[in-house]
Amino acid sequence: MNPVTSDAVLSVRTLTKEFTNPEGTVFTALGGVDLEIMPGEFFILLGPSGCGKTTLLRSIAGLEQPTGGEIWLGEERIDELPPFKRKVNTVFQAYALFPHLTVRENISFGLEMEGKSPRSAEVQTRVSEMLELVGLGEFGKRKPHQLSGGQQQRVALARALAKRPSVLLLDEPLSALDLKLRREMRAELKRIQVDAGITFVFVTHDQEEAMSMGDRIAVLNKGTIAQLGSPRELYGSPVNRFVAEFIGEMNFLTATGNADGAMTAGGTHLPAAAMIEPIPEGESVTVGVRPEHLRAVDRGPINGRIVAVQFLGTDVRLCLRLGGDEEVWARVSLDYEGPTALGSEVSLAPTERSVRVVRP
Amino acid sequence: MNRSHVGSTIEEHAARPRHISWRRPGTASPWLAAPAIIIGVLFVGVPIVIVIVYSFMSRAPGGTGVAWPVTFENWQRLLFEEDFDGNRFFNPQYLIVLWRSVWTAALTTALTLVLAVPAAVWIATRPPRLRSLLVLAATIPFWTNTLIRTYAWMILLNDQGIVNAAIQAFGLDPLALYPSLFATVIGLVYVFVPFMLLPIYTSAAKFDFRLAEAAYDLGATRLRVVTRVLLPSLRPGILAGCVLVFVPALGAFIQPMLLGGAKVDFIGTIIQRQFKESQNWPFGAAISVALLALTLIALLIFAVGSRRLAAQGEKARLL
Ligand SMILES: Nc1ncnc2c1ncn2[C@@H]1O[C@H](COP(=O)(O)OP(=O)(O)O)[C@@H](O)[C@H]1O
Ligand SMILES: [Mg+2]
Numbered sequence: 011m012n013p014v015t016s017d018a019v020l021s022v023r024t025l026t027k028e029f030t031n032p033e034g035t036v037f038t039a040l041g042g043v044d045l046e047i048m049p050g051e052f053f054i055l056l057g058p059s060g061c062g063k064t065t066l067l068r069s070i071a072g073l074e075q076p077t078g079g080e081i082w083l084g085e086e087r088i089d090e091l092p093p094f095k096r097k098v099n100t101v102f103q104a105y106a107l108f109p110h111l112t113v114r115e116n117i118s119f120g121l122e123m124e125g126k127s128p129r130s131a132e133v134q135t136r137v138s139e140m141l142e143l144v145g146l147g148e149f150g151k152r153k154p155h156q157l158s159g160g161q162q163q164r165v166a167l168a169r170a171l172a173k174r175p176s177v178l179l180l181d182e183p184l185s186a187l188d189l190k191l192r193r194e195m196r197a198e199l200k201r202i203q204v205d206a207g208i209t210f211v212f213v214t215h216d217q218e219e220a221m222s223m224g225d226r227i228a229v230l231n232k233g234t235i236a237q238l239g240s241p242r243e244l245y246g247s248p249v250n251r252f253v254a255e256f257i258g259e260m261n262f263l264t265a266t267g268n269a270d271g272a273m274t275a276g277g278t279h280l281p282a283a284a285m286i287e288p289i290p291e292g293e294s295v296t297v298g299v300r301p302e303h304l305r306a307v308d309r310g311p312i313n314g315r316i317v318a319v320q321f322l323g324t325d326v327r328l329c330l331r332l333g334g335d336e337e338v339w340a341r342v343s344l345d346y347e348g349p350t351a352l353g354s355e356v357s358l359a360p361t362e363r364s365v366r367v368v369r370p
Numbered sequence: 371m372n373r374s375h376v377g378s379t380i381e382e383h384a385a386r387p388r389h390i391s392w393r394r395p396g397t398a399s400p401w402l403a404a405p406a407i408i409i410g411v412l413f414v415g416v417p418i419v420i421v422i423v424y425s426f427m428s429r430a431p432g433g434t435g436v437a438w439p440v441t442f443e444n445w446q447r448l449l450f451e452e453d454f455d456g457n458r459f460f461n462p463q464y465l466i467v468l469w470r471s472v473w474t475a476a477l478t479t480a481l482t483l484v485l486a487v488p489a490a491v492w493i494a495t496r497p498p499r500l501r502s503l504l505v506l507a508a509t510i511p512f513w514t515n516t517l518i519r520t521y522a523w524m525i526l527l528n529d530q531g532i533v534n535a536a537i538q539a540f541g542l543d544p545l546a547l548y549p550s551l552f553a554t555v556i557g558l559v560y561v562f563v564p565f566m567l568l569p570i571y572t573s574a575a576k577f578d579f580r581l582a583e584a585a586y587d588l589g590a591t592r593l594r595v596v597t598r599v600l601l602p603s604l605r606p607g608i609l610a611g612c613v614l615v616f617v618p619a620l621g622a623f624i625q626p627m628l629l630g631g632a633k634v635d636f637i638g639t640i641i642q643r644q645f646k647e648s649q650n651w652p653f654g655a656a657i658s659v660a661l662l663a664l665t666l667i668a669l670l671i672f673a674v675g676s677r678r679l680a681a682q683g684e685k686a687r688l689l
Contacts, residue, residue, distance in 0.1 A: 073583050093586040106584035110602040119598070120588035173588065 018046040018082075019209050020070070020098075020177050025079035027065050027233075039065040041233040042079070047177070047211060052203055055213045056220040057230030058256070063213040064103075066230070067179045070211070071100045083176055094123070099170035101180040105162045107154040113165050114150040117141070120173040140168035143202060160191045167199075171206055180212045184219065196222050217257050221245070229253050250369045251296065260298040261338040262368065267291045272365075276334025279311045284360040287367055296368045301327065303364035304340035306348050310359030312338065319350050330356055418662070424655035433649025444656035464640070468660065471637040474551070475619035478558040479566075482615050483608065485559070486566035490607070491600065494574035505571060508564050516561055520628045523557050524548060527629070549631025557625035562618070566611035573607025605679055613672050620668065621661050637661050 027040040039062045047053045055063045068074035070081055072093030081089040088096045099120070107116050117137045118128045126133050141147050144164035154162055163183055170178055183199075184192045200223055203210045214220050220227050221241040228238045229252075237244060237253045248254035251262065263280075265272040267289030271282040280297065282288065289295055304312065306328075314330030317337065328340050328350070340358050342348075348356055425444050427436035451461035493504045511519065526533055527548035534544040547553055577600065585595045601608075623638025630636070637657060644654030 071587055073587065093583075094589045094591055100584070100587045102580060102584055104578075104580060106578070106580045108581060108584075108599060108602075110605075119585070119590075123585075123589035123591075123594060169588065 016046055017048060019049045019051075019084055020047040020211070021045065021080075021082040022066070022070070023080040023082070025066070025069060025081065026077045027062070027069060027074065028077045039233050040069070040076070043230075043233070043235055045228060045235075045238075047209060049209055050207060052200065052210045052212065052223055052225045054220040054224035054227040055211065055230055056217060056224075056227050056256070057215065059215055061230045062233040063215070063230055064181055065233075067100070067181050067211065067213055070096075070177075071098055071179055072096050073100075097173075097176045099173050099175040099178055101163075101166045101170050101178065101183045103181045103183065103185065105154075105166040105186075107162055107165055107169070109154055111153075112150065113141070113146065113152050113154070113157070116154065116165055117169045117172050120169060124173075136172055140172045143171070143205060144168045145198075160187055160195065163187065163195070167202065171202075171208065175208065177209045177211055180210060182213055182215065184214070185216075192219070199223065221257070229256060247366075248298075248368070251298070254298050254366075254368050258300060259339065260300050260368075261304075262296055262298050263336055263338070264294060265289065265297045266294045272297065274332070274334075274336060276332050276336035278313075278332050278336065280360065280365055281311055283362055284365045286363050286365065289367060296370065297365050298368040299338075299360055299365045301339040301341040303361045304338065304358045305361060306340065306342045306346055307357055307359045310357040312358040312360070313355065314338070314358075316350065316352050316354050316356055319352070326350070328356060330358065421655045421658050421662075424652055425659050427652045427655075429650050429652055434651070436652050436655075441652075444653045447653055448656060448660060464657070467635045467640060468637060468664065470634070471620055472664070474555060474558070474636065475616050475622075477555060478562060478619045479612050479616045481555070481559045482563045482566040483611065485563055486570050486611060487601075487604065487608070490567055490570040490574045490604075491577075493571055494577065495579070501575075505568070508567050508571075511561070511564055516624055517628075519561065520557050520624050523553065523560065524628055527553050527556070549629060549634075551630060551634050553629035554626050554634065554636075557629045558619050558622060561625065562615040565614040565618075569610035569614065570604055570607035573604045577603045606676075609672060609676055609679065613669065616668055616672075617665050620665060637664075 022043055022045040025040055025043045026038070029037045029039055031037060043062075043066060045053075055066060057063050065074055069076045069089070072088070072091060072095075076089060079089070080087060083097060088098075108119065111119065114137050115128070117140050118133050121133045121136060122128050137150070138147075141150055144167055146161060146164055146168070149157065149161060149165075154165065157165065163186070166183070167180075180199075184195050187195060196219060199210075199212075212220075212223065221244075224241055226238065226240055227244055229236045229244065231252050237249045241257075244253060244257045248257060248260075254260045255262075263278075264275040265280060266275075268291055270279075271285060272280045272289045274280065274297075284299075289297070312330070312332065314332040314337075316328055317331045318327075318329035320327040325341050325343050326346055328342060329337055330340065331337050338358070340356075424436050426440050426442065428439060428441050428443070430437040446458075448464050449460065449462075451459045451463075453459065493501055493508075496504060525531055528534070529544055529546075529548070531548070533547060538544055581599050581603065582595050585599045590598065621638050621641075623636065623642050626634060626636040626639050627642065630639070637660075641654050641657050641661065644650045644657065648654075
């Protein structure tokens with residue numbers, strides 16, 4: 011069978027994976043996934059825990075046998091090859107460094123498996139290059155247990171990159187690090203990816219991580235792709251409530267269209283100018299608006315009492331209770347001088363074209 | 371339980387003086403270790419000293435016990451022989467026995483290792499409940515006395531035993547399986563396999579099979595995964611198993627005596643003979659001390675190995 015002609019370095023076609031539990035019940039972890047990943051791309055698989063990200067990655071690596079579908083690496087169909095014959099490598103969530111080998115030996119392991127002598131100049135040069143790339147020049151002689159979590163993570167990266175794979179798979183590689191280190195590693199990973207010129211497929215459940223690193227993001231929900239696009243596309247036009255909720259924050263309200271906009275179930279009027287698309291008169295829909303698109307004003311259409319306040323350093327978040335027990339969060343800038351006491355009345359106005367109809 | 375009741379019990383607790391039944395580890399009274407130390411000194415330390423002293427004494431006239439004067443005769447007898455004229459010859463007889471014991475113990479260790487590693491890994495990869503059942507099964511042989519289990523091999527391997535009966539059923543000539551060195555090794559391996567299996571299983575149970583996946587991912591074939599990742603991770607267990615098998619196998623006497631026949635001597639059998647049939651306690655003591663020295667050398671070698679492992683960050687210090 012020929013590959014569908016495309017420039018993709020990695021193509022996943024209607025991939026399915028079913029697990030049969032001991033009781034005999036079948037669980038569909040992947041329900042027909044299609045992906046075309048381009049050379050040099052930093053591609054993100056984003057989704058909540060249990061949505062099938064790891065299963066998809068392991069299927070590409072060959073550590074899991076898919077139930078159906080195809081995986082192509084360039085011109086080669088790889089889904090029936092054993093893992094050691096696939097030109098993809100993985101950075102595992104728990105790093106999985108070999109504890110009995112030094113950092114250098116860990117990095118040269120994959121090259122040795124290609125039949126190269128670990129003492130050869132070629133291998134030694136490559137190992138040194140990799141150590142430099144991940145900034146661990148002086149740590150080559152150490153054992154993994156003598157390194158910090160962040161350093162182990164870099165070794166795992168260097169070990170996988172040393173084989174110069176067509177595609178590097180990374181399964182939540184930053185999740186074991188603390189927040190500060192994680193932020194640093196994002197920029198670092200991006201730099202390494204560009205320097206090494208290798209396609210990355212990066213799995214995460216952290217939307218901030220996804221948004222800050224990804225060229226394109228596939229949002230996975232229960233084993234299928236909910237939406238695929240650039241971070242800007244996902245943020246700007248989420249296709250459904252799941253994506254809207256998962257990427258960034260959004261207030262959801264039930265509203266019915268009328269002549270000059272819409273009326274929420276709680277009786278708040280949303281002006282037509284705030285709508286991205288008009289709501290047909292009389293039709294009841296769910297609308298969403300992001301907290302940063304609600305401004306505090308003297309007299310606006312949205313009025314309520316403060317029920318929670320969060321100072322976040324860069325801005326202030328207010329939670330207002332509107333009529334009919336509806337609640338919305340608004341992000342107001344630090345120079346906001348209105349009331350912040352619980353119970354005080356605040357008026358908000360949505361910016362133009364900021365309220366969207368959200369499909370379930 | 372109602373709310374007011376909960377409240378009152380909390381107040382009662384608060385009113386009582388706080389009693390913390392916790393102590394920093396290592397600060398308990400040293401006298402708690404006294405019974406074990408006394409038993410150790412009395413029943414291990416003192417007897418070893420007695421055996422060493424006996425090895426420098428003369429044979430008692432009646433054969434039981436030892437007598438004066440102090441002599442190096444017993445130690446010389448290990449290597450030399452005197453004829454009736456008092457000429458001294460080098461006699462390798464006992465060295466040969468020592469050597470046979472060493473290589474038989476080594477062979478036993480190697481065979482138990484080959485049997486135990488795949489079994490241990492297999493058990494470690496079973497579901498948890500089956501795993502504990504299999505580990506329990508590995509200890510079943512301990513429920514029966516070694517002597518009885520060794521007798522069982524005599525019955526299985528002798529000329530009319532079921533092994534030979536089966537061979538004859540195929541129209542072949544019976545094999546002289548028993549008594550022989552072969553039977554001895556079978557008996558030793560059979561008895562010592564659990565001692566190899568259990569420590570290796572402990573290591574295998576701790577093995578992170580994700581490491582195997584990582585190795586596959588890096589291009590390792592199944593064989594390479596086993597030799598380069600699995601076996602190195604099992605080294606602490608393998609080392610412990612080797613000590614637990616090699617050391618007692620070196621001094622074993624039940625299996626050589628029952629399965630080896632009279633011709634094939636081992637350290638264990640000649641020691642036993644000196645104390646019983648030959649009634650030469652001092653010479654028996656000298657061989658015992660030689661065995662002790664050999665054991666210490668073996669332990670030292672294992673200790674060096676474990677120190678190397680410890681240097682690699684594995685918690686495997688033996689000595
Ligand atoms: N070996 C397995 N047997 C049965 N179910 C599995 C197995 N591996 C994963 N699953 C199920 O498949 C789903 C997806 O798992 P996974 O891919 O690990 O999710 P993620 O990485 O997105 O958190 C989960 O619901 C999980 O319980
Ligand atoms: Mg996962």
